[in-house]
Amino acid sequence: MSVDTQQTSTEPTDEELRRLDAHWRAANYLAVGQIYLMDNPLLTEPLKPEHVKPRLLGHWGTSPGLNLVHTHLNRVVKARALDALCVWGPGHGGPAVLANSWLEGSYTQTYPDVTRDAAGMARLFRQFSFPGGVPSHVAPETPGSIHEGGELGYALAHAYGAALDNPGLVVACVVGDGEAETGPLAASWHSNKFLDPAFDGAVLPILHLNGYKIANPTVLSRLPEAELDELLRGYGHDPIHVTGDEPLAVHRAMAQAMDTALDRIADAQRAAREDGATERPRWPVIVLRTPKGWTGPAEVDGLPVEGTWRSHQVPLSAVRDNPDHLRQLEAWLRSYRPGELFDAQGRPVADVLAPIPEGDRRLGATPHANGGLLLRELPLPSLDDFAVPVDKPGATVHEPTRVLGDLLQDVMRATAERRDFRLVGPDETASNRLQAVFDASGKAWQAGTLDVDEHLDPHGRVMEILSEHLCQGWLEGYLLTGRHGLFSCYEAFVHIVDSMVNQHIKWLRTSRRLPWRAPIASLNYLLTSHVWRQDHNGFSHQDPGFVDHVLNKSPEVVRVYLPPDANTLLSVADHALRSRDYVNVIVAGKQPCFDWLTMDEAKVHCARGAGIWEWAGTEDGTREPDVVLACAGDVPTQEILAAAQLLRHHLPELAVRVVNVVDLARLLPQEEHPHGMPDAQYNALFTTDKPVIFAYHGYPWLIHRLAYRRAGHRNLHVRGYKEIGTTTTPFDMVVRNDLDRYRLVMDVVDRVPGLAVRAAALRQRMEDTRLRHHAWIREHGTDLPEVADWAWDG
Numbered sequence: 001m002s003v004d005t006q007q008t009s010t011e012p013t014d015e016e017l018r019r020l021d022a023h024w025r026a027a028n029y030l031a032v033g034q035i036y037l038m039d040n041p042l043l044t045e046p047l048k049p050e051h052v053k054p055r056l057l058g059h060w061g062t063s064p065g066l067n068l069v070h071t072h073l074n075r076v077v078k079a080r081a082l083d084a085l086c087v088w089g090p091g092h093g094g095p096a097v098l099a100n101s102w103l104e105g106s107y108t109q110t111y112p113d114v115t116r117d118a119a120g121m122a123r124l125f126r127q128f129s130f131p132g133g134v135p136s137h138v139a140p141e142t143p144g145s146i147h148e149g150g151e152l153g154y155a156l157a158h159a160y161g162a163a164l165d166n167p168g169l170v171v172a173c174v175v176g177d178g179e180a181e182t183g184p185l186a187a188s189w190h191s192n193k194f195l196d197p198a199f200d201g202a203v204l205p206i207l208h209l210n211g212y213k214i215a216n217p218t219v220l221s222r223l224p225e226a227e228l229d230e231l232l233r234g235y236g237h238d239p240i241h242v243t244g245d246e247p248l249a250v251h252r253a254m255a256q257a258m259d260t261a262l263d264r265i266a267d268a269q270r271a272a273r274e275d276g277a278t279e280r281p282r283w284p285v286i287v288l289r290t291p292k293g294w295t296g297p298a299e300v301d302g303l304p305v306e307g308t309w310r311s312h313q314v315p316l317s318a319v320r321d322n323p324d325h326l327r328q329l330e331a332w333l334r335s336y337r338p339g340e341l342f343d344a345q346g347r348p349v350a351d352v353l354a355p356i357p358e359g360d361r362r363l364g365a366t367p368h369a370n371g372g373l374l375l376r377e378l379p380l381p382s383l384d385d386f387a388v389p390v391d392k393p394g395a396t397v398h399e400p401t402r403v404l405g406d407l408l409q410d411v412m413r414a415t416a417e418r419r420d421f422r423l424v425g426p427d428e429t430a431s432n433r434l435q436a437v438f439d440a441s442g443k444a445w446q447a448g449t450l451d452v453d454e455h456l457d458p459h460g461r462v463m464e465i466l467s468e469h470l471c472q473g474w475l476e477g478y479l480l481t482g483r484h485g486l487f488s489c490y491e492a493f494v495h496i497v498d499s500m501v502n503q504h505i506k507w508l509r510t511s512r513r514l515p516w517r518a519p520i521a522s523l524n525y526l527l528t529s530h531v532w533r534q535d536h537n538g539f540s541h542q543d544p545g546f547v548d549h550v551l552n553k554s555p556e557v558v559r560v561y562l563p564p565d566a567n568t569l570l571s572v573a574d575h576a577l578r579s580r581d582y583v584n585v586i587v588a589g590k591q592p593c594f595d596w597l598t599m600d601e602a603k604v605h606c607a608r609g610a611g612i613w614e615w616a617g618t619e620d621g622t623r624e625p626d627v628v629l630a631c632a633g634d635v636p637t638q639e640i641l642a643a644a645q646l647l648r649h650h651l652p653e654l655a656v657r658v659v660n661v662v663d664l665a666r667l668l669p670q671e672e673h674p675h676g677m678p679d680a681q682y683n684a685l686f687t688t689d690k691p692v693i694f695a696y697h698g699y700p701w702l703i704h705r706l707a708y709r710r711a712g713h714r715n716l717h718v719r720g721y722k723e724i725g726t727t728t729t730p731f732d733m734v735v736r737n738d739l740d741r742y743r744l745v746m747d748v749v750d751r752v753p754g755l756a757v758r759a760a761a762l763r764q765r766m767e768d769t770r771l772r773h774h775a776w777i778r779e780h781g782t783d784l785p786e787v788a789d790w791a792w793d794g
């Protein structure tokens with residue numbers, strides 16, 4: 001395997017430094033202009049209040065540092081013919097990234113109306129953080145970006161995800177010193193123990209220490225340099241320092257640092273790819289110390305600004321009303337000498353353009369930041385090869401996720417050469433019964449090993465680390481750069497990434513509206529070890545609320561599936577892995593579960609999303625049902641079927657309809673979600689006037705929220721998890737939360753007109769059985785024999 005990060009370390013000449021400085025000054029000018037100006041972009045006349053925006057929004061403090069990094073990345077990308085991507089951790093420094101995108105022409109290429117001249121500069125300025133314009137943060141609208149400005153703490157994980165299985169790519173990652181204080185970022189430094197120098201690309205972290213957050217100093221900036229170096233070396237990095245505030249000296253030091261870092265990366269990759277080295281490299285990290293708000297106003301209203309937190313956002317806040325502020329703004333803008341940087345038509349001059357690479361090597365034009373352009377179809381096998389045989393419903397049992405593991409093993413094998421599929425999870429692949437994948441790929445690991453270790457592989461594509469944040473960040477970076485993957489997690493602890501999935505959903509919703517953004521593979525969650533089967537973990541591991549969280553988000557992006565058995569899980573997983581631009585949440589059990597549907601039936605049922613299981617009910621087709629028993633989730637499905645069986649035996653004259661829901665969004669009205677059912681279809685399925693007893697996997701009020709506008713909502717009674725749990729038997733969990741079969745039969749008796757008196761004895765027997773269960777488990781420690789040995793006899 002060749003090494004693309006060729007060594008070309010040469011001391012930049014004075015002329016090259018002058019051009020680098022010209023590019024940097026131009027980017028700084030454009031960054032300030034975006035924050036402040038809506039007219040007079042080249043200062044061809046004295047600055048007036050009406051040239052300034054009425055609302056001043058944006059972040060200046062980080063922008064000059066980001067501009068410096070961008071300028072010097074341009075230099076090395078051009079000199080070394082690199083394929084490079086940059087993840088901008090201080091994403092609120094949108095003015096800098098937009099400025100550089102406009103200078104290199106990728107912005108105009110993406111948005112032809114924002115031309116690279118005075119008229120285009122005026123549009124660039126006016127649209128920034130302006131109604132109808134673009135966000136002040138780096139966002140999906142920003143060419144070259146895979147990281148939203150609101151994602152504080154996730155930059156380094158995204159960068160490593162982008163580098164995985166991308167051997168020719170260098171991913172620079174600017175880590176802000178405020179961001180460095182977050183938990184996800186602190187854990188992300190350990191990603192280098194999973195980066196394979198033979199098959200992966202390289203990540204070059206650039207820790208930008210400008211000293212302050214919004215209002216406080218940053219921890220890392222106040223550490224003595226020796227202590228900071230010990231910390232970074234402890235993480236496995238070799239730091240390279242660039243410090244100063246004199247521009248030409250900083251340019252010279254930054255150029256040398258970039259060359260040194262890339263030479264070390266090239267050496268490490270060459271050693272692994274050509275010499276067979278197996279020792280984990282000590283990857284470089286650049287520590288860049290420059291003043292916050294560098295080159296901006298030194299003092300405003302008698303208070304220091306440059307080098308302090310006061311430069312974080314808008315250093316001069318009263319420009320329209322305060323003549324002194326207006327004069328300072330004009331002096332600030334003119335300090336960059338725009339007449340040297342742009343010609344009379346507002347086009348960047350040759351010196352400004354000199355460091356910029358060409359074509360797709362421009363940071364704003366790299367296809368790696370528009371991963372759908374690189375995406376290939378995932379080679380998925382036929383589901384029939386993995387389907388479990390079902391001669392009749394409920395006659396056999398399988399562990400659904402174990403069955404899925406066999407399919408994922410096949411996917412791992414099929415992608416062994418192309419290396420574009422990863423399975424991530426927080427130390428739970430085997431726990432979640434997916435261990436068959438280890439026969440196709442081991443677990444990525446670049447740290448030390450012992451003889452007792454299993455499945456560790458320096459080239460593995462299963463990613464396990466006990467940090468849900470890193471699993472999420474790695475997978476997001478992987479997907480956004482054009483690959484496929486699956487995140488397997490215990491249901492209760494996926495909440496740790498609530499904020500991260502928020503941002504990814506927002507990213508997808510926005511990018512779907514941008515015609516130049518190609519669709520990417522969906523972010524797929526498999527949530528297992530779920531609330532109803534935590535026999536030895538207990539209450540701390542019981543929380544099904546991630547589904548509620550996701551279904552609050554953009555309906556065109558989110559999908560939630562609760563397959564009730566192994567074959568439906570295979571069908572849903574196949575659909576999710578083929579899909580684009582979604583967040584798919586699949587909740588499925590790993591414990592033995594009855595097989596209800598054949599593969600053909602499962603495919604039809606999952607495509608329908610919700611449907612009647614005629615074999616489970618007692619409708620004869622001559623009259624409407626007396627009651628609808630609905631269910632969503634594997635354990636609720638079993639309890640509903642057990643309840644239906646009890647009703648068949650004890651109340652054979654009762655017309656019972658059983659409805660299973662796989663796709664929760666089907667409960668929403670059609671106008672609220674693309675998968676929502678029209679009212680007529682919903683009414684035909686659930687009726688408008690008959691009791692509906694709904695056994696649901698999670699918090700019962702979610703079902704009410706989804707269906708509250710339906711005509712029959714007043715007849716809907718939902719049983720689900722009520723935040724009552726402990727370490728107990730499987731059936732006791734459903735009893736404690738009133739989801740058990742006996743309680744469901746009691747609900748039918750209570751709600752079907754005429755049954756309260758006629759079936760009073762049946763209701764009493766059901767209540768007595770619940771009491772007997774309570775006594776039995778405390779004496780025997782196991783569930784009632786009629787529960788433990790229950791089978792469907794339909």
